[in-house]
Amino acid sequence: MIALISPSDLLPDDVMIPACTDAPEQFFSEDPHELEQAKVVCRVCPMRQACLAGALERREPWGVWGGALLDRGRVIAYKRAPRRMAGSAA
Numbered sequence: 316m317i318a319l320i321s322p323s324d325l326l327p328d329d330v331m332i333p334a335c336t337d338a339p340e341q342f343f344s345e346d347p348h349e350l351e352q353a354k355v356v357c358r359v360c361p362m363r364q365a366c367l368a369g370a371l372e373r374r375e376p377w378g379v380w381g382g383a384l385l386d387r388g389r390v391i392a393y394k395r396a397p398r399r400m401a402g403s404a405a
């Protein structure tokens with residue numbers, strides 16, 4: 316029988332796992348609402364400052380890092396919702 320383990324199973328009990336490890340896709344979503352929710356998750360993360368500093372240093376191309384949304388290495392306020400295609404139904 317094969318036992319499945321997650322990375323958090325390998326860490327001592329007193330090591331806090333960032334909330335973004337539960338749903339990493341939310342932090343790289345194309346949905347502006349999901350990205351805003353990811354920013355909220357970061358607010359209580361003890362790694363917030365280091366996370367954002369590292370992301371800026373690496374010039375992360377995309378995603379929510381340290382409570383900020385990055386696009387091509389720069390912080391942007393928000394992601395615009397995609398435009399509806401001409402002729403599509405509402």
Ligand code: SF4
Binds near residue numbers: 333334335356357366
């Ligand atoms: S601050 Fe960084 S490590 Fe913490 S939840 Fe947000 S993205 Fe994850």
